[in-house]
């Protein structure tokens with residue numbers, strides 16, 4: 001296993017390892033892919049206003065979510081078909097995540113099954129479900145997830161219908177998760193409502209994460225419904241196109257939630273500095289979806305583990321150079337906004353790839 005010193009090398013290796021169909025499925029988005037590019041544009045628009053001459057000998061960047069420690073404020077979000085990128089799939093992610101000390105949200109659209117992952121890698125983990133059955137079916141799955149030891153349950157609410165991923169459609173590429181989504185009863189997913197949320201909260205004693213919040217009003221409804229984690233996401237620009245960058249949704253959601261629940265955000269976060277920006281704007285933790293897939297594609301759990309170490313180094317370095325030594329010191333006063341230097345795209349966090357490195 002080669003030693004990767006930078007995330008650049010990991011992304012390059014992933015590209016070498018994947019066929020065009022799998023690569024496009026991983027890096028692509030919906031329709032014109034504007035939401036995908038806007039996620040990056042948003043992240044790149046925030047700049048640091050560093051402070052100097054603060055003692056940064058010890059930088060503390062550990063936190064917790066739903067009672068589970070996070071060595072760095074990062075989550076591995078649900079990635080359907082993760083086994084397409086590397087055969088160990090969700091188990092490989094689970095092992096790397098556990099060894100490093102963060103949290104995984106396991107997708108219902110990937111292999112192995114949630115129960116098998118729980119047996120092979122016991123420990124705190126959140127289960128994300130796509131509803132492809134009726135309420136009794138959902139209740140049975142949630143009860144089984146609790147019995148299997150899952151410490152949180154995540155409902156993805158931005159996927160009430162499957163989007164038009166034209167990059168895949170043009171090649172007639174059908175990802176495994178697309179088959180699950182299209183092949184199951186997607187009507188149940190379409191029929192999800194705030195009543196579904198109320199039902200889960202009334203029936204089960206497991207923390208509930210609502211993923212796909214895109215506006216303050218829905219964040220407020222989550223809080224009113226007793227949701228335990230408000231997860232700001234546009235599915236990495238893979239569902240509704242022409243949405244705002246998730247990092248730009250964050251401030252209004254932080255204001256609406258007003259400390260009532262932790263806030264997770266994802267969408268376009270590829271580097272440690274990107275993560276620190278989201279923390280400055282009030283996120284508790286940041287999901288890194290494509291990076292998870294890219295690291296797995298580059299060499300499975302060992303490379304994902306290396307990527308997490310690199311991210312930790314990047315976060316610590318960014319915090320120290322911005323003049324802060326703890327997460328509590330991060331705030332919006334450390335940021336300002338400017339237009340990005342160049343048109344952002346899904347991999348613009350890795351500018352040296354274009355130079356052939």
Ligand SMILES: Cc1cc2nc3c(=O)[nH]c(=O)nc-3n(C[C@H](O)[C@H](O)[C@H](O)COP(=O)(O)O)c2cc1C
Nearest residue numbers: 077078079080107156235236266267268288289290
């Ligand atoms: C290949 C792929 C598969 C995904 N599958 C799921 C899924 O099964 N469930 C889900 O809630 N989100 C899924 N997502 C969305 C991610 O959980 C996350 O919201 C998104 O990747 C964040 O954006 P980023 O890739 O820019 O980090 C998927 C994303 C990708 C790239």
